[in-house]
Amino acid sequence: MIWVGNFKSLRLALHTPRFGAPLEVHTWLRSEIGLISPFVDWLMSLIAGSGCVRGKEELVELALREAVSNALLHGNRIDARKLVHVRCCCEGSKGVFIIVRDQGLGFDPNNVPNPLAVENLAGEHGRGIHLMKLAMDEVSFERQGTEVRMRTASGPRQEIPAWRPHDRIARRLVSRPSPGVRVLELRQRRFA
Numbered sequence: 180m181i182w183v184g185n186f187k188s189l190r191l192a193l194h195t196p197r198f199g200a201p202l203e204v205h206t207w208l209r210s211e212i213g214l215i216s217p218f219v220d221w222l223m224s225l226i227a228g229s230g231c232v233r234g235k236e237e238l239v240e241l242a243l244r245e246a247v248s249n250a251l252l253h254g255n256r257i258d259a260r261k262l263v264h265v266r267c268c269c270e271g272s273k274g275v276f277i278i279v280r281d282q283g284l285g286f287d288p289n290n291v292p293n294p295l296a297v298e299n300l301a302g303e304h305g306r307g308i309h310l311m312k313l314a315m316d317e318v319s320f321e322r323q324g325t326e327v328r329m330r331t332a333s334g335p336r337q338e339i340p341a342w343r344p345h346d347r348i349a350r351r352l353v354s355r356p357s358p359g360v361r362v363l364e365l366r367q368r369r370f371a
Contacts, residue, residue, distance in 0.1 A: 182206075186214065190221050201270040202229040207262040210255040219244045222267060231269030232333050238314040239275060239331060245307040246279040246327050254281025254325060274316075274332035285323035 182189055186208040202225055208214050223240045226232060232239050247263060255261035261282040269275040294306045312318045317330040 186218055186221075190217075202226065202231070202267065203269075204265070204267045206266075207264045209259050210251045210257050210261050210263060211259055212251065212257065215244065215247055215251065218265075219247060222265070226267065226269055226275055229269050230333075231271060231273065232275050232331060233272075235331055235333070239277075242311040242314040242318075242329050242331075243277060243279075245311050246277070246329065249307050249327075250279050250281035250283075253286070254283030256283065272333045274330065277329045278326060279329075280322065280326040283325055285325040288320045288324055 182192070182203065183205040184192070186206050189204065189206050204222070204225065208218055219240060222243065223236065226239060227236045247265065250263045251257060255263065263282075264278075264280040266278040267275065268277075288308065291308055294300070294309050308318075311327070311329060315329040315331045317328075319328045320326065321328060
C-alpha cells in the first residue's frame with residue numbers, strides 16, 4: 180500500500196509499524212527545525228517495523244537525519260514556506276530506498292570539500308554528505324543537488340536487539356536554528 184500525505188496527517192494515520200509488510204510513503208514537511216527529530220523518529224519506526232533493513236537501522240537513521248537536516252537547513256534555508264519532500268520505499272529483505280528533495284537552489288556535490296582533509300577538520304560543512312555515503316550503500320544527488328537518493332540493502336540476519344529510538348548511537352541535536360551548526364551526542368549502546 181502507498182501512503183501519501185503531509186507528515187502531520189500521516190503520523191496520525193500510520194502510527195503502528197507492520198512487520199514484514201511493504202512500505203511506501205510519500206510525504207512532506209515544513210522547513211522547521213523542530214520537525215526533524217519527530218519526523219525521523221516516526222519514519223524510522225515504520226522502516227524498522229517493516230523489517231527491510233534488519234541490522235542497519237541506526238545507519239539508515241543517521242543518513243535520513245542528515246539528508247532531512249541538510250534539505251531543511253542548506254536547501255530551504257529554514258524558510259517555513261518551503262517544503263522538504265520525502266519518499267521512502269522498502270519491501271521485505273530488499274532494503275530501503277529514500278529520496279529527500281528540497282525547494283532550494285541546489286548545489287554541486289563535487290564542490291563540497293572533503294571533511295577528512297586536514298585543512299577542513301575544523302570546518303562546519305560537508306560532514307553530513309560524508310556520513311550519508313558511509314551509512315548507505317548508494318548515495319546520489321539529482322536535480323542540480325536539490326534531491327538526494329539513498330539506497331541500502333538489508334543487513335545480514337543476526338541476533339540483534341530490536342531498534343528503539345532511545346538506543347541511538349549518534350543523534351543530531353540542534354540547540355539553535357543556525358545553518359551549519361552541528362552538535363552530536365555520542366552514547367555507548369548497552370545490550371541486554
